[in-house]
Amino acid sequence: MAASIIDVAQAVGVSPSTVSRALRGRDGVSDELRVRIIAVAADLGYTASRNASSLASGRTCSIGVLAPYVGRWFFGTVVDAAERVFSAAGYDLLLYNLGSVDSRKRFFAELPVRKRVDAILSLLIPTEDEAERLRSLGIPLAITVGGPRPGFTTVGIDDRAGAELATRHLVNLGHRRIGRIGTQPSAPLYWTTPDLRRRGYLDVLVDAGIPHDPDLEADGEYTVEGGERAMTRLLTAVRPPTAVFAESDEMAMGALRALRAHRLRVPEDIAIVGFDDHELADVVGLTTVAQPVAEHGTQAASLLLRLLRDDTDVPDHVELPTHLIVRNSTAPHRGSLHGGIE
Amino acid sequence: MAASIIDVAQAVGVSPSTVSRALRGRDGVSDELRVRIIAVAADLGYTASRNASSLASGRTCSIGVLAPYVGRWFFGTVVDAAERVFSAAGYDLLLYNLGSVDSRKRFFAELPVRKRVDAILSLLIPTEDEAERLRSLGIPLAITVGGPRPGFTTVGIDDRAGAELATRHLVNLGHRRIGRIGTQPSAPLYWTTPDLRRRGYLDVLVDAGIPHDPDLEADGEYTVEGGERAMTRLLTAVRPPTAVFAESDEMAMGALRALRAHRLRVPEDIAIVGFDDHELADVVGLTTVAQPVAEHGTQAASLLLRLLRDDTDVPDHVELPTHLIVRNSTAPHRGSLHGGIE
């Protein structure tokens, strides 16, 4: 059995409360005594039981993190960045992988974080019901990757503007048949990103006077494999696209794979733009809309920490910048002489 | 304030103990009463406080996961897979990102998991001191990614054999100047993988009668950027390699990037083999030694669960298979007419 606070107290010859105070750096303990207590505690290998202390104090020193899928580069990077901030501040991280509809349902039904965490960082965008459940917890809440939301501190990017950047780049290169790989607006899990990126895409088409062709849109499920399937489908269109905007780099890479399988050259036969600036986008030469991914985690975690410290003027939404990075996967449309139309 | 067990007890008109028994499915409660209690609990939105119940019972229903860096594809995938297994069994996951020397030191010094988790899954290979600290916890311990270790249940691959697979492939293609991108054997964090993979590489060289040239080895730090730098360095050798074995796909991709920057063609000018079968290895056409990454997490988690259930005959080491996947980054050495020498 590990040492308890009482063992330490007896060894030093003081009361448990004094030990508690000394070890947590509270004042009201003479320096000399404190030093002695710390030494004895170290000697006995004593560490306060987090459970007991949070039961008694109400603070848990843990943060709940809700992610759809830590295996995906984007989310892994965000979680990683957030973890660094939290652990530096002495908080542990309780990770909930809510990728499947099932696990997500169960989580919100049981709310296993109740009384277990001091705050929650969600990498998934909750439905209104889910948001309400979260708010009922009465603790600081943050969402990364998404727009403003009442009751939450949010950090995100302007998805619509980012998508416009990508699409306009293709239009400027002279492309008129521009495909899109995204995902169904009505996916089982509530998630606005695809919707916004699609709108950005449509905005630019309208602006450029390009008629919208539903045949040029395909569902890539935001995965590499999905992107591959989607690209394959787009190639079967009566008039295939000459350029494609993939709403994530992972789907773009899947598209690249499909194109290679069909012996089509990029960008000569088809131009591709992705979104995110995945760490490997550079390796494959993918043109993409960059966003500071780790920054999502860092910022959200810092905001939560400030909320936990009762800081005033904590912003309730932070918008991160995006910018286009042109690499080798895009080039002027072969029909056009030069890229710049605008 | 959320409902407590007492609220439920009063609402039903029974004692707290009965509520506790009923809700946890213990017998000693009449069916009719149990149904009623469950209904009232649901109605009040009651969920037992994990802290209080673990304080009282000694069980925490949490698993500690130690990872070096969840942002890296490999670890993210393993954590993700493990999380699925644990959460299906009702366990929460406490994630510790121990990538930096600092955080790692602090973790082992304070051991914040003490009395907070029922078992530990480590994705990093502990030093002997660290292993001892973990054993002192007296709970089931597992290490994924590594060889057998007393006191731990381990699941891993045969790194040396895997590296031999990669190197032999290059030898069979007629290459004689074979470079290696790995990392310093004496990296700050104890970790045997690079050592073993290097040995596999050396084994094959010796076997093929190829003299070892230290100039052909470079440190890629197991990252994309590191791999890029390492490849760049290898190109400055008096007699550069005609083929390179990169000990991870991420380093291999970095190497690919460096080669592109130098306008060298793969595999015509230089052949590259990676290790892991990263989800994007296929996209870039990388020949690699595949290992079932998610399986590491799934297996280790399942073993831990069995240990937690006091199952008998839980194996203390599980070895996962590796195999070579040949894609487009390798080809016969230009000097050789055919690949097969063996």
Added chain:
DNA sequence: CTGTTAGCGCCTTCAG
């Protein structure tokens, strides 16, 4: 500056 007294919310004996 330090000790005492009560709990935090639940589970686990033990009686009935």
Added chain:
DNA sequence: CTGAAGGCGCTAACAG
């Protein structure tokens, strides 16, 4: 089958 008592290990008011 059910209830009462005690305690898990710690912290927070109070006293002194």
